[in-house]
Amino acid sequence: MSDAYIVSAVRTPVARAFKGGFRNVRPDDLLAHALRTALAEVPDLDPARVEDVIVGCAMPEAEQGMNVARIGALLAGLPDTVPGVTVNRFCSSGLQTIAMAADRIRLNEADVMIAAGTETMTMVPMMGHKVAMNPKVFDDENVAIAYGMGITAEKVARKWSVSRQDQDRFAYGSHQKAIAAIDGGEFTEIRPYTVTSRVPDPKTGQVREIETVVDTDEGPRRDTSPEALGKLRTVFDAKGSVTAATSSQMSDGAGALVLVSERVLKELNLKPLAVFRGFSVAGVPAEIMGIGPIEAIPKVCKQTGISKEELDWIELNEAFAAQALAVMRTVELDPDKVNPLGGAIALGHPLGATGAILAAKLIHGLQRRQQRYGMVTMCIGTGMGAAGIFERA
Template sequence: MKTAYIVKGYRTAVGKAPKGVFRFKRPDDLAAETIEHMMKQLPDFDRSRIDDVMVGNAMPEAEQGLNMGRLVSLMGLKSEEVPGVTVNRYCASGIETIAMASAKIQSGMADCIIAGGAESMSYIPMGGYKPVPNYETAKAGNESYYWGMGLTAEAVAEKYKISSKDQNEFAYHSHQKAIKAQKENRFQDQIVPIEVEDIFVDSKGKRQSKTYTVDKDQGPRADTSEQVLNKLRPVFAEGGSVTAGNSSQMSDGAAFVMVMSEEMVKELNLEPVARLVSYATVGVEPRIMGIGPVKAIPKALDQAGLKLNDIELIELNEAFASQSLAVARELDINQDILNVNGGAIALGHPLGCTGAKLSVQIFDEMKKRQLKNKYAMVTMCVGTGQGAAGIYEVF
């Protein structure tokens, strides 16, 4: 079996949806500009040698439809020769493409693939514009297949006895870690500056526009506190504990990596960033979908022949504080290595982008900590009852 390496990886900043910095920026443009930036770091590379562009996306319709993967390939590479495909595993879509790219290269079916994800929750609402659940399936007692994610977070909080106080404390620390990371410029090396044209109507009713560059995540709030979070009302269930403050933010963003065969890496004299050691997906009860990583993480560790204490850093997507705490407690995860720069509650969760975004983040953080030839993990719960976990060796 061949070896597949990740040689480059970048992400955009993450904007808040639906009225954030990327509200006028299409997701295909975000993706294309991220890929363009990555290719500028390889100025002499023959783009026709790229075998595919894989774009993860959770709501592939409207501005994210028409096989966005192929359109992003055309737009980002300025070449008609490279194909493209769109991949949907909801919140794990971005890392799913990295796993698919790695597997194809390991099997000898490709030598170079660009993989990642993009999502605009400003353009496309959660669930898409026309969600149509199967009535007969729901009628048969399977209505939880179609539950909103907030209800599943409440179910997890109830089942695993996660208090409102603990959820809000977790959310507060997510913001504090993210603010600290921004002050220390821990994200800047990984973020692609994106130019945005902001269109608005002035006080005289005239159309105006201004152009600026976005290179900083919009979500972290320095002004939040546990007291403020404790005052927020539950939004998904009467008498519940899940609030807007202890849930992930709706977001816009894109992130991509270049995956390459060992032979091509040596030919081009490139330095690998990381390799995907293992990747596992699992199914769990849809009503408690947030617990997915509890099953996915042991499966990925078993594939890799590793133990949890072999992992130096973990990025666990903070879909909700309730599910993040439930996962951490069930697996006894060391809090000192978990989401060290904050998570999705502070930094945002652009659905199909998130798996790739967290991968880029963890590569960069491992490098900054000089953890060479060590292992890192990216994991998340996935809508309709799934979990995913990927383990990387980072160089």
Template sequence: MCRVSGRRKRYGFCFCNTSFCLVVLHLCTLSLSLSLRSRAEPGPSGQRRGGYPVPGAGLELPDGVRLWAEGRVSGSSVHPDRRVLCGGGGGDGEYEQAENVAKQWGVSREEQDRFAVQSQNKAEAAQEAGHFDHEIVPVTVSSRKGPVEVKVDEFPRKGSNMDSMSKLRPCFVKDSSGTVTAGNSSGINDGAAATVLMSQSEAGRRGLKPMAKIVSWAQAGLDPSIMGTGPIPAIRKAIEKAGWKLDQVDLFEINEAFSAQSIAVVKELGLNSDKVNVGGGAIALGHPIGMSGCRVLVTLLHALQRTGGRKGVASLCIGGGMGIAMCVERV
């Protein structure tokens, strides 16, 4: 499936059929990792891709995949085996790992719900203000009533509030200690995103104005049982490589896999929450795993452009106990 989807993405982007396609399995950061890795690939004449235009893209289509879970009905069959998204922490699923983070960082259920409501409310306000319009490419899909143009993210829940959020039951830990719910976690969504990287001289030759330059990036590993906190060491490493300080950063886009891990990252790094995910995050917008890396980067670039900020950091946790971060600066 990966082999075919990679080539189909190439054709969908109107590249010639002799173009080589690299498909990478890197979970939540796949599309961001591809953008970075592609810079090292040789260009058409053997030169490094650092100057030649390189697309980095990712997609996720869970709607087209049969989901398996213990005791769940899928279609007309009941599948007894438990196949859920795991983060590599001794067999724990990512929900359990989010509970681990909540306990270790002392994040209460109320804090998680409040963070989720704020994410939903910020996304709702951003949609109404048209802040996402410039970063979304409308697509036309078929329906029983004819072609339908999709140009707005469908996942945000308008009018979210603490009353409705607090009524949701914990997902995995069923006793009174459970805090992670469907409402304070990211959703399962379809999506695709892409970026194009090239040198500044190449952009000038083509008459293109770059949105930003990559100043630094970093990856980090940590205990898989708290994999959601991967952005903490990754951001610290990327900031150090950039020669920046955290308080010099204008905006942060940090993927909201769960409220618990998002709050832990903000707390541990001592970030100003007003600078983090100003238009809401994955809890509201959704988390199509294969495309979220590009999504947070693209959203960050547009937010910097809109607010007049210069320095930004995009970061995500990665299943298995990792994190990635990128420092960018508008040019």
């Protein structure tokens, strides 16, 4: 089986939903920017050689509907001959696309692929605009598909004995690491996005165009403290422990990666960033969906022959502090290796885009630190987990 080489991995900044820099930016435009800038990293690669654009999106409707992958590709200027497909595995959608693109290459079915993810929770909220769940779901008390994500986090916190204090400390650490990373210029994978707004002059009424550059993740808070976090009320269960501050932020963003075969790598003399080594998914009870990585991580380690001890960097999506801590303790992950630049509690979680965003973050981090193996892993709504392993090239 051939190797799939990642030669470009970029992302937009992650903006806060509803009030952030991307509140008026469409998800297909964010995607187009990610695709365009990803291809710009490999100028010797003719875009017409891209054999498919696979895009993850957790809520593919409205502004994210109509096969956003195809629309984003055309908006990015790719030729009509380049097809596109939208994939949905909720929070792991962006990682799923990388695995699918890599498999096409590893099976010698393609030489050039793009994997990406896009999501704007501002325009298309969690659960979408119309919730039409099958009524049969509610007939069986053991079927927890309809649970809100926060309720599943409360159940994990209780079952795994994750205290409120532990969650607050974890959340504070996420912000501190993210702020240090921003100040240290760590997020080299970010490609700034220029937002053009049309604003009427208050005196003349004449409409002017104003450009604003969004170049930094908006979520991290410099003004937070353990004391401030400790004063917040719980939001999902009055007698629970999960707060808004120990939950991932609602966000807008996109990311994209270009993958090629060894044949194209040598033909164009491209410099690879990483090699995709393997991917796994697993199912768990929906009511404790946050523990999905507990099953997915050992599975991908066995598949690839790469032990968790060999991993230098682990991007564990922080859907909630409760589930992240439960996963880390159960799988016995080294805390120093997990989310060294902060996670979704500070940086945000734009659902279907997150897998691509975390992969770009990881790949550039491995390059900067000259580390070998990295993993992206996350829980998935309705009770699943996913994990993918990358090796620095």
